[in-house]
Amino acid sequence: MISNIAIVLFDGLAFGMLLFVLSVGLSVTLGLMNFINLAHGAFGMLGGYVTVWLMRQLGFPFLLTLPAAFLAAALLGVLLERTLFRRLYGAGELNQVLFTIGLVFVAAAVATYFFGTAQQPIVLPRWLRGSTEVFGLLLGNYRMFLVAISLAITGLLFFTLERTRFGARIRAAVDNQRVAQGLGMDVERIFAITFAIGSGLAGLGGALAIEIVGLDPSFGFHFLVYVLIVVSVGGLGSIAGSFAGAALLGIGDVAGKYFMPEAGSFLIYLLLVAILLVRPLGLFGKR
Amino acid sequence: MTEPMLETRGLTKRFGSLEVARDVSIVLPRGARHALIGPNGAGKTTLINLITGQLKPDAGQILLAGEDVTNLATTARVRRGLTRTFQINTLFPDLTPIEAVTLAVCERDGVAGQFWRSLAAHEAAIEESYTILRELSLADVATRRTRTLAYGQQRLLEIALALATRPRVLLLDEPAAGVPKDESAMLFEVVAGLPDDISVLFIEHDMSIVFTFATRIIVLVAGGVLVEAEPDAIRSDPRVREVYLGHGHNG
Amino acid sequence: MSNAPSTAAEPLAWLRQRSRWSVFEIVFWLATLLPFYFFPTYLNLASQVAIAALFAVSVDLVLGYAGIVTLGHAMFFGLGAYTAALISQAGWSEPLTGLVLSAAFVGLVGYVVSFLIVRVQHLALIMVTLGLGLLTYELANAMTWLTGGTDGLRLPRTWPVLGYFKFDLWGFTSYGYALAILLAGFLISRRIVNSAFGLALRGVRENVRRMPAIGSEHRAHLRKIYAISAALAGVAGAILTHTTSTVALDVLSFERSADVVVMLILGGTGRLYGAILGAIIFLVAQDQLAGINPQYWYFWIGLLLMVVVLFLPNGILGGLERLVRGRHD
Numbered sequence A: 001m002i003s004n005i006a007i008v009l010f011d012g013l014a015f016g017m018l019l020f021v022l023s024v025g026l027s028v029t030l031g032l033m034n035f036i037n038l039a040h041g042a043f044g045m046l047g048g049y050v051t052v053w054l055m056r057q058l059g060f061p062f063l064l065t066l067p068a069a070f071l072a073a074a075l076l077g078v079l080l081e082r083t084l085f086r087r088l089y090g091a092g093e094l095n096q097v098l099f100t101i102g103l104v105f106v107a108a109a110v111a112t113y114f115f116g117t118a119q120q121p122i123v124l125p126r127w128l129r130g131s132t133e134v135f136g137l138l139l140g141n142y143r144m145f146l147v148a149i150s151l152a153i154t155g156l157l158f159f160t161l162e163r164t165r166f167g168a169r170i171r172a173a174v175d176n177q178r179v180a181q182g183l184g185m186d187v188e189r190i191f192a193i194t195f196a197i198g199s200g201l202a203g204l205g206g207a208l209a210i211e212i213v214g215l216d217p218s219f220g221f222h223f224l225v226y227v228l229i230v231v232s233v234g235g236l237g238s239i240a241g242s243f244a245g246a247a248l249l250g251i252g253d254v255a256g257k258y259f260m261p262e263a264g265s266f267l268i269y270l271l272l273v274a275i276l277l278v279r280p281l282g283l284f285g286k287r
Numbered sequence B: 001m002t003e004p005m006l007e008t009r010g011l012t013k014r015f016g017s018l019e020v021a022r023d024v025s026i027v028l029p030r031g032a033r034h035a036l037i038g039p040n041g042a043g044k045t046t047l048i049n050l051i052t053g054q055l056k057p058d059a060g061q062i063l064l065a066g067e068d069v070t071n072l073a074t075t076a077r078v079r080r081g082l083t084r085t086f087q088i089n090t091l092f093p094d095l096t097p098i099e100a101v102t103l104a105v106c107e108r109d110g111v112a113g114q115f116w117r118s119l120a121a122h123e124a125a126i127e128e129s130y131t132i133l134r135e136l137s138l139a140d141v142a143t144r145r146t147r148t149l150a151y152g153q154q155r156l157l158e159i160a161l162a163l164a165t166r167p168r169v170l171l172l173d174e175p176a177a178g179v180p181k182d183e184s185a186m187l188f189e190v191v192a193g194l195p196d197d198i199s200v201l202f203i204e205h206d207m208s209i210v211f212t213f214a215t216r217i218i219v220l221v222a223g224g225v226l227v228e229a230e231p232d233a234i235r236s237d238p239r240v241r242e243v244y245l246g247h248g249h250n251g
Numbered sequence C: 001m002s003n004a005p006s007t008a009a010e011p012l013a014w015l016r017q018r019s020r021w022s023v024f025e026i027v028f029w030l031a032t033l034l035p036f037y038f039f040p041t042y043l044n045l046a047s048q049v050a051i052a053a054l055f056a057v058s059v060d061l062v063l064g065y066a067g068i069v070t071l072g073h074a075m076f077f078g079l080g081a082y083t084a085a086l087i088s089q090a091g092w093s094e095p096l097t098g099l100v101l102s103a104a105f106v107g108l109v110g111y112v113v114s115f116l117i118v119r120v121q122h123l124a125l126i127m128v129t130l131g132l133g134l135l136t137y138e139l140a141n142a143m144t145w146l147t148g149g150t151d152g153l154r155l156p157r158t159w160p161v162l163g164y165f166k167f168d169l170w171g172f173t174s175y176g177y178a179l180a181i182l183l184a185g186f187l188i189s190r191r192i193v194n195s196a197f198g199l200a201l202r203g204v205r206e207n208v209r210r211m212p213a214i215g216s217e218h219r220a221h222l223r224k225i226y227a228i229s230a231a232l233a234g235v236a237g238a239i240l241t242h243t244t245s246t247v248a249l250d251v252l253s254f255e256r257s258a259d260v261v262v263m264l265i266l267g268g269t270g271r272l273y274g275a276i277l278g279a280i281i282f283l284v285a286q287d288q289l290a291g292i293n294p295q296y297w298y299f300w301i302g303l304l305l306m307v308v309v310l311f312l313p314n315g316i317l318g319g320l321e322r323l324v325r326g327r328h329d
Helices: A002-033 A040-058 A062-083 A093-115 A141-163 A165-175 A177-182 A187-213 A219-234 A239-259 A266-278 B044-052 B074-079 B097-109 B123-135 B151-164 B181-192 B207-213 B231-236 B238-243 C009-018 C023-031 C034-038 C040-065 C074-089 C095-117 C122-142 C172-193 C196-206 C218-244 C254-267 C273-288 C294-311 C315-325
Strands: A131-134 A137-140 B006-015 B018-024 B033-037 B059-064 B082-084 B169-173 B199-203 B216-221 B224-229
Touching: A002 A040, A002 A137, A002 A141, A002 A165, A002 A187, A002 A219, A002 A239, A040 A062, A040 A093, A040 A187, A040 A219, A062 A187, A093 A219, A093 C122, A093 C254, A093 C294, A131 A141, A137 A141, A141 A165, A141 A187, A141 A239, A165 A177, A165 A187, A177 A187, A187 A219, A219 A239, A219 A266, A219 C122, A239 A266, A266 C122, B006 B044, B018 B044, B018 B059, B018 B224, B033 B044, B033 B207, B044 B074, B044 B082, B044 B169, B044 B199, B074 B082, B097 B123, B097 B151, B097 C009, B097 C196, B123 B151, B123 C009, B151 B169, B151 B181, B181 B207, B207 B231, B216 B231, B216 B238, B224 B231, B224 B238, B231 B238, C034 C040, C034 C172, C040 C172, C040 C196, C040 C218, C040 C254, C040 C273, C074 C095, C074 C122, C074 C218, C074 C254, C095 C122, C095 C218, C122 C254, C172 C196, C172 C218, C196 C218, C254 C273, C254 C294, C254 C315, C273 C315
Parallel strands: B033 B199, B033 B216, B082 B169, B169 B199
Antiparallel strands: A131 A137, B006 B018, B006 B059, B216 B224
């Protein structure tokens, strides 16, 4: 029984790490630009399809497709931000929500056109398949890989934000955009670069997600709710918040489905509403 | 000695280690025309936020006509006659002045919750708001959307909204901010022409206006009251001159 | 002081004129009778449009007028549908009383929920409405013994309206019933938005920060309109149950919540007629394009959404208004 709980916790944590990679970009860009980008999940979908295509058509090894997925999503993110999103920065939440939902619709349709509606399985390299015994528990290799990569990314993000000058600029701009501008910071460039990184991470998350949750054109929608929960519960502009929110949601989701399948996602939504009512800015939110 | 309309006792507020209000005690008698001056960052707007309830003080009391309002919400204070205007226009862009001021009047009269009566049926409220607009030279633009008004007119509308609440104490946060010199004089004529029983405290940077319209001046520096006195005393106070060295304003 | 007139006659007249019935409005409502004579085979679609229009009007009250962005209003639509269904299932299939009971119950639920809604803003508000909607769906999905789960409920045929107008397959009564209630709901909404309360709501939407500064208990205003809106949405759901004699989980779905918001953005928010127009366009387009691959439907809707938000942020009615207004204002 204990080992069951331990494995559920681990699986939940792994899923949470995946959610973190998928969501952290949205948390930072939301905190930075106050732009509700519901198409964030579509970047994840793009990353997933890039991986599938590179592996199937060009025979790329899995690990090599990961940076490619990141780059593809990052590029598309910057492109969209510079051409379309920036026109909506002051347009109000409803308009941003509807515009980006429209974008998800379009992305899903395009994905269907090129890849069809079927699930896209991939074949992982041998060392990522199966499980290994760790401290008496049989843990999935891929899930351990997920946790490791996510922790590495978390560390990288923290280091960048806290230790580098660019990170300091992002933090300043999140805290107070007008003052940052007044201090001579090129806020537009900060937006573009941050958006690129955020979307890139979503793409990477989508690529990593294929093995856990599969990939089809509805990925953008399916994960939209998860991502939004992570971001709003964690708090906008907070990496620690996204981490906590993602871990909570991941464990809660897996544990819930395992121990109380009849409850469905009811408890998750209940928790979401309850948390937001007590702390509207999220657990780690500042504004 | 009649009791003051507005009194603060030892108002203190800290943000972490930054003290934005230090033991501020001021008194506003009936009919006051007091100016609140001080260098940028002195905490003038913060003080107004504390008095109106937008900020909770860490210590101190606020008394309105002798009544302790320190723990009342902003709305309750407005209902008791404590109103402020905003330094940055905080208006209703898509409403017309007549609608905005009528809304304020209806809220004051407690009828803004009536969803069955047509707005046009509130004739008394509309008449009253039109009178206010007339007094502020906004009657001509009463039915134009606020967002289309000239900046100076918007500043006047700020005051109109505040007047609609029938304040006993009126706190004006830089009412002429951003308004060209010639128009700001007119704006302050309006302020000077307010009924004698209203107590006014206004934040202002232009010293010529301060010395023309204020009967008493409070100087705020780094969150604390440096000195409070009549204009002549302030004019010759060496501490005040030191504070303003290099600011380019002269009075 | 200027040489402006000393009475408020002019602005008063302007305010009166704003709430007066225009010719276009009369023509529009007369036109809603056309389907009876000219499109009798489309009466069931017309009923759906009327139901969606009433739902859209209810959402416009909170979204367009009070500025509350909600992605979960199907919660109230569905609650109304299920309430009417359960009443019918219990043996009382009279439509008008069923409507009143549903409206009362859903209005009460809406009032309770409103206390939660006014505590949050921006993203948290969107998420709370979304969460509540999804939550209600899951709840209904799990309570199969009450709701019939994914199969839904089959109900006894609704009794004739006013004891005379029978519900049948042709849809005459259905459309007449739906249209009449739509008109009633619309008239109530119109009264509300043209009142001082409606003005207060617009004040909240325009600048919520200024409201306490003019002495407004704006949260009380928001709770009131949210409850009224919930009741109206519930009425729309109840009509759906009455006209189809069935109810299924889709009345609570996120799709329904999202569709109604799309209708509003299409037609234009904060205009009531925009809600109706959006409903008409959305459902007629959906009906005409039903045969096409669902993927392409979503592609075009997505594209339309993006285009409307970028170029017609006030919807079609807003765009028309701008054309007509031209230099004025």
